[in-house]
Amino acid sequence: MAAVGVLSALLVLAACGDGGTASGSGAGTAPDATGAAPTGPEVSVPDETPSSADDDTVTLLPSDGATAPDPASPPPLLPQLVGADLEVVPEGGSAVTLVCSWTQGVVEGDGTHPDVTGACADLQSAVATGQPFEPVPPDALCTQQYGGDAVVAVRGLLTGADGDQIPVDATFSLTDGCEIDRWQRMGRVLEPFRGDV
Incomplete structure (x- = not known):
């Protein structure tokens, strides 16, 4: 009778495997192709399915008002x-020279430019609204108009x-047309040099 009790205990331990978990818990090890159970500790893979009930993070979709940065639109130069x-x-x-400084909204300028104060004000505006010193892209579609030899x-x-x-x-x-637009964005920085059209 004692032998039956020992045999039963061994069968329960064998069914539990090395991890000590009871069979039926879903954590048992499967035998390999030879029928022998693999050795070594079990590796449990967590369920990677996101749970909206337990997740405190919020992903904003475009419909939520989030906008992704547009790589085609470079940030301002500064x-x-x-x-x-x-x-x-x-x-x-x-x-000619053009030396400008902007401190708390006050524009100060110096140099031999014909319109130092106006050029400094227009330069700040041009930089704040884009990259005025970038060349026209080679694949840009431009109107074939001519603005002069300058x-x-x-x-x-x-x-x-x-x-x-x-x-x-x-x-x-x-x-x-593209070059004319680029010129005009610079305002009084370039306007004195346009010449006769």
Whole structure:
């Protein structure tokens, strides 16, 4: 009788496996192709199905008002422009200097540019609304209109509020609709050099 009790106890232990869990709990080990149970500890894989009831995080979908950044729209050149030290060089003309600083909304300028104060104000606006020194993309569709022979190079440094300095080396012309639009965005920085149209 004692032998039957020992045999029963061994069968229960064998059914539980090495992990000590009772059969029927779903955690038993399956035999391999030879019929022998694998050795080593069991690995349990957690259920990766998300549970909305237990999840405190919220994923905003476009219908919830979330918008993803558009990689085709580059960020502004500088979040805030506080200084500029530029040389404006009209083709076939003399170079002029344009030194600007912006402190708490006050525009200060210096240099030999014909309209220092106006050019500094328009430069800040142009930088705040985009990247005015980027060239027209080669695949851009532009109207074939002609604005004149003027060509102007702008070189120097722009300084942001965080102290970052961005080098500038750009050429502006009036050869088609895209270039005319790019020129006009610079306002009084380039306008004195447009010449007769």
